[in-house]
Amino acid sequence: MDHAYEGYADGPVLSWADADALARFIANVWMVHPFREGNTRTIAVFLALYLRWMGFDVGNEPFEKHASFFRGTLVRACYQNRSIGVGLDVTHLVSFLSKLVEDPRVELDYDALWCVPLFEHPDCVRNVSLVDAHPVQERLLSEGPAQEVLRRATTTG
Numbered sequence: 159m160d161h162a163y164e165g166y167a168d169g170p171v172l173s174w175a176d177a178d179a180l181a182r183f184i185a186n187v188w189m190v191h192p193f194r195e196g197n198t199r200t201i202a203v204f205l206a207l208y209l210r211w212m213g214f215d216v217g218n219e220p221f222e223k224h225a226s227f228f229r230g231t232l233v234r235a236c237y238q239n240r241s242i243g244v245g246l247d248v249t250h251l252v253s254f255l256s257k258l259v260e261d262p263r264v265e266l267d268y269d270a271l272w273c274v275p276l277f278e279h280p281d282c283v284r285n286v287s288l289v290d291a292h293p294v295q296e297r298l299l300s301e302g303p304a305q306e307v308l309r310r311a312t313t314t315g
């Protein structure tokens with residue numbers, strides 16, 4: 159990543175390319191789990207310090223307020239299953255970065271983190287017993303969130 163970001167009267171600007179590269183870097187560090195405990199918290203602290211070093215005014219509040227979304231973006235950025243058409247996706251992490259450094263009004267879409275093909279192909283879920291997963295899947299399907307995500311995916315895709 160080029161650390162020479164553009165500066166304006168309002169402050170530094172994080173380009174989409176830099177945000178994408180930073181998101182991939184952060185996700186990769188998180189994925190290799192370099193710290194014994196607290197990887198997500200440590201990555202959040204590192205990210206905030208790095209962004210401050212770049213000249214952005216970043217506090218801890220967004221990480222505290224949106225901790226589950228931040229973790230979900232890291233999981234989604236590191237998950238792929240090419241057999242069902244799921245590739246790595248850092249777009250949600252880039253949205254979180256945009257909220258951090260550019261516009262706190264950026265809406266974070268928790269539903270967009272759902273990996274719809276896993277509902278369509280539950281046999282592709284790794285490291286989860288289907289016997290244990292089945293009740294959870296049934297609950298999600300009966301309570302609606304998964305159905306809503308699937309409905310939106312089939313109508314927009």
